[in-house]
Every structure is written in C-alpha cells, then in structure tokens.
Amino acid sequence: MAVRRRGEMAxxxxxxxxxxxxxxxxxxxxxxxxxxxNWVSRLGY
Known part of the structure; x- marks a missing residue:
C-alpha cells in the first residue's frame, strides 16, 4: 500500500x-x- 502511494507521488x-x-x-x-x-519442501523443514 505504502509503495503504491509513494509511486503515485514520485x-x-x-x-x-x-x-x-x-x-x-x-x-x-x-x-x-x-x-x-520449494526450499522448505526440499530441505525437509
């Protein structure tokens, strides 16, 4: 949300x-x- 508002102002x-x-x-x-x-399933965590 904040990123969108900042982009609008810029x-x-x-x-x-x-x-x-x-x-x-x-x-x-x-x-x-x-x-x-993917990493979680691959490492088994």
Whole structure:
C-alpha cells in the first residue's frame, strides 16, 4: 500500500505507476513464496 502511494507521488501518471508498482510487488511476493516453499519442501523443514 505504502509503495503504491509513494509511486503515485514520485511520478506524474498515477494510474500507470500504481499498476506497475502493484504488479511488481505482487509478482515479487509470489516468487518469494514459491521459492521459499520449494526450499522448505526440499530441505525437509
């Protein structure tokens, strides 16, 4: 949420920056969760 608001203030175009920041953070979190679950299952924790 805070990242989206900061992106809106930094750039002049609120909609595009909001979508870009939101999708970027969304995919980053998805990848992190995916890799973490992979490592956990592989290591046996």
């Amino acid at each position: 750039r002049g175009n609120p909609t595009t920056s909001t979508v870009l920041a939101y999708s970027r953070s969304f995919w980053c979190s998805r990848l992190l969760i995916f890799f973490e679950s």
